[in-house]
Amino acid sequence: MSRIDHAEASSQFIADRAHEAFHDKRLWELRLKRDATRDEVPEWPQLRDLASAIKEHTLSHLAQYLEQFEARAKANGAHVHWALDGEEHNRIVADILSQRGATTLVKSKSMLTEECDLRPYLERRGISVVETDLGERIQQLDNEPPSHIVVPAVHKLRGDVAALFGQALGSDAGNDDPQYLSEQARQATRPLILGAAAGMTGANFAIAETGSFVVCTNEGNADLGATVPPLHIASIGIEKLIPRFEHLAVFVRMLSRSAIGSPITQYTTHFRAPRPGSELHIILVDNGRSARLGMADFWRSLKCIRCGACMNTCPVYRRSGGLSYGAVYSGPIGIILNPTFDMRRYSNLPYASTLNGSCTAVCPVKIDIHDQIYKWRRLMAEHNQLPFVKRTAMKITGRLLADPKAFRRTIAVTDAALEHLPRFLLYTRFNAWGKQREVPVSPDGTFHAWYLKNRKVAP
Amino acid sequence: MSSRERILDAVRRNLPPVADVPAVPVFEEDDRTSLWPRFCAGLERMGGRLVEPATGADLEALCRALFPDAAVVCSATPEIAGTRSAAAAARPHDYDDVDVSVVRALFGVAETGSVYLDEAALVRPALGFLAQHLIVLLDPADVIANIHSACHRPEFRDAPYGVLMTGPSATADIEGVLIRGAQGVRSLTIIAAPRR
Numbered sequence: 308m309s310r311i312d313h314a315e316a317s318s319q320f321i322a323d324r325a326h327e328a329f330h331d332k333r334l335w336e337l338r339l340k341r342d343a344t345r346d347e348v349p350e351w352p353q354l355r356d357l358a359s360a361i362k363e364h365t366l367s368h369l370a371q372y373l374e375q376f377e378a379r380a381k382a383n384g385a386h387v388h389w390a391l392d393g394e395e396h397n398r399i400v401a402d403i404l405s406q407r408g409a410t411t412l413v414k415s416k417s418m419l420t421e422e423c424d425l426r427p428y429l430e431r432r433g434i435s436v437v438e439t440d441l442g443e444r445i446q447q448l449d450n451e452p453p454s455h456i457v458v459p460a461v462h463k464l465r466g467d468v469a470a471l472f473g474q475a476l477g478s479d480a481g482n483d484d485p486q487y488l489s490e491q492a493r494q495a496t497r498p499l500i501l502g503a504a505a506g507m508t509g510a511n512f513a514i515a516e517t518g519s520f521v522v523c524t525n526e527g528n529a530d531l532g533a534t535v536p537p538l539h540i541a542s543i544g545i546e547k548l549i550p551r552f553e554h555l556a557v558f559v560r561m562l563s564r565s566a567i568g569s570p571i572t573q574y575t576t577h578f579r580a581p582r583p584g585s586e587l588h589i590i591l592v593d594n595g596r597s598a599r600l601g602m603a604d605f606w607r608s609l610k611c612i613r614c615g616a617c618m619n620t621c622p623v624y625r626r627s628g629g630l631s632y633g634a635v636y637s638g639p640i641g642i643i644l645n646p647t648f649d650m651r652r653y654s655n656l657p658y659a660s661t662l663n664g665s666c667t668a669v670c671p672v673k674i675d676i677h678d679q680i681y682k683w684r685r686l687m688a689e690h691n692q693l694p695f696v697k698r699t700a701m702k703i704t705g706r707l708l709a710d711p712k713a714f715r716r717t718i719a720v721t722d723a724a725l726e727h728l729p730r731f732l733l734y735t736r737f738n739a740w741g742k743q744r745e746v747p748v749s750p751d752g753t754f755h756a757w758y759l760k761n762r763k764v765a766p
Numbered sequence: 767m768s769s770r771e772r773i774l775d776a777v778r779r780n781l782p783p784v785a786d787v788p789a790v791p792v793f794e795e796d797d798r799t800s801l802w803p804r805f806c807a808g809l810e811r812m813g814g815r816l817v818e819p820a821t822g823a824d825l826e827a828l829c830r831a832l833f834p835d836a837a838v839v840c841s842a843t844p845e846i847a848g849t850r851s852a853a854a855a856a857r858p859h860d861y862d863d864v865d866v867s868v869v870r871a872l873f874g875v876a877e878t879g880s881v882y883l884d885e886a887a888l889v890r891p892a893l894g895f896l897a898q899h900l901i902v903l904l905d906p907a908d909v910i911a912n913i914h915s916a917c918h919r920p921e922f923r924d925a926p927y928g929v930l931m932t933g934p935s936a937t938a939d940i941e942g943v944l945i946r947g948a949q950g951v952r953s954l955t956i957i958a959a960p961r962r
């Protein structure tokens with residue numbers, strides 16, 4: 308697959324001022340709300356430490372917890388399936404459905420099924436799939452992937468949704484009142500849920516001790532999909548495990564606060580066993596996770612609880628939109644996850660960051676996000692996955708760094724040049740950094756000159 | 767080798783350095799008198815409505831007064847008869863025409879303003895989602911401090927189905943405008959009603 312050009316895609320996003328400005332403002336608003344609800348919890352730093360430690364413990368004992376989960380889930384009456392990759396996951400879902408003659412599936416939002424590209428797979432086999440989460444439904448009707456893991460249609464304005472619903476749902480395309488639009492979605496989705504042969508959810512947490520899982524949502528669509536049709540399929544990534552039910556509290560207390568700044572989601576639902584007369588199928592999915600577990604620099608990304616806080620705080624994400632990452636996951640978490648799926652295709656993504664560390668600072672499970680981004684850059688360079696311009700620039704830098712004298716000469720000259728060169732020379736196409744940014748003011752002298760003057764000790 | 771074996775095998779080969787599991791405190795405050803006011807504040811913040819009737823008030827009449835236009839009031843509680851018993855449904859779809867459901871919460875959570883309902887309280891889980899509006903009876907004495915305490919409750923841990931419900935269903939997926947009444951219930955009313 309071809310390499311994603313994040314810079315080019317984001318320049319298109321930025322060109323649309325109204326959308327870009329709203330996107331930036333809306334996500335920053337979520338970040339501020341997150342700060343406010345965090346401040347109401349005095350034990351927040353302890354919760355982060357606990358969350359991180361619980362996840363690291365679980366990941367370091369993952370095989371045993373998976374086995375425990377499976378045994379308990381079976382004892383509860385659930386069917387448990389294992390899928391090595393997206394393809395196998397999709398096949399399992401299709402088999403479960405076709406064995407029961409089911410041709411209609413209602414889904415709640417699940418990033419894992421996006422990873423597996425489930426919808427087209429089922430649709431090719433004559434199974435109609437309806438996303439029931441409003442944002443996800445908007446994206447499905449518009450034939451776009453979600454642009455954010457929590458708010459999938461955050462890059463759209465109300466006018467876009469009005470036009471889309473006018474076309475797809477037959478509503479009044481001239482009415483862009485969000486209340487009206489949400490009501491249209493509710494009215495259109497409800498009969499589909501009532502008529503569905505099966506419902507599908509993801510899971511936010513799977514608990515080994517109880518063989519059960521928890522789904523956190525706001526719209527009520529996941530509960531409807533899971534409790535109205537007679538068949539419930541839950542797709543769960545193997546990294547969602549936590550050991551005990553009491554551990555759940557640590558994550559539930561931070562998830563919605565980190566995501567949208569509310570103390571908890573409207574619904575925190577615990578599924579342990581099938582309802583009488585219905586079936587519950589759990590699919591445990593690897594899809595690259597076991598391999599990631601073995602990557603010394605990157606396994607900690609498996610701690611992620613998909614809250615989206617790192618995206619909302621990221622200046623690059625806010626200004627470039629989720630679709631510009633060309634991947635299932637966008638923003639800082641996407642930068643560190645996507646290359647584990649395809650290093651060449653996503654080789655540009657680690658550069659979609661200023662390395663300001665804000666992502667790491669807000670992450671509720673303390674993933675070293677910006678360090679991992681930096682490590683991906685290094686890996687990309689080692690594997691010659693740098694795009695041409697960066698490669699050329701780095702080669703020169705490499706030669707300079709290997710030769711201290713030349714380096715000092717160049718720094719002195721470059722700084723002088725930065726101050727005096729006309730703008731049209733500084734902000735060229737070849738200096739991607741200069742796009743959308745001002746070059747910082749150069750210091751008066753080089754550090755080396757300062758050091759020599761102030762320390763008077765030869766290096 | 768089955769996929770199960772291959773996954774477990776790969777996981778075992780790739781396990782990161784062993785880390786211990788920490789003990790999780792419950793972070794509870796001693797002040798039990800503040801539980802009810804904190805619950806009420808949390809509920810209001812999440813868009814729920816609180817009704818505190820006088821002791822001995824007629825709950826049946828109260829429900830009618832709260833939803834005078836409701837044609838179908840479906841109750842899962844002994845206190846309120848409504849127009850239909852939740853137990854009469856043969857399948858979840860039968861709740862489709864319910865205007866107001868009435869259920870009793872097992873406990874409330876002060877930290878978040880949540881109420882906990884299990885499948886016994888709901889008869890069928892769909893009762894709490896297909897209805898247009900939901901009334902939940904809650905004994906103020908059943909309010910506990912926070913989510914940690916909730917996760918220590920066996921009713922939550924062991925139930926085949928259980929939900930911590932906080933306000934009515936909601937969405938902010940279009941331009942961040944908050945809409946109460948997304949796909950589940952349009953409103954949530956908590957009636958303070960001590961257990962009989």
Ligand code: SF4
Nearest residue numbers: 611612614615617670
């Ligand atoms: S990396 Fe951290 S902040 Fe980002 S989505 Fe995952 S848990 Fe949230």
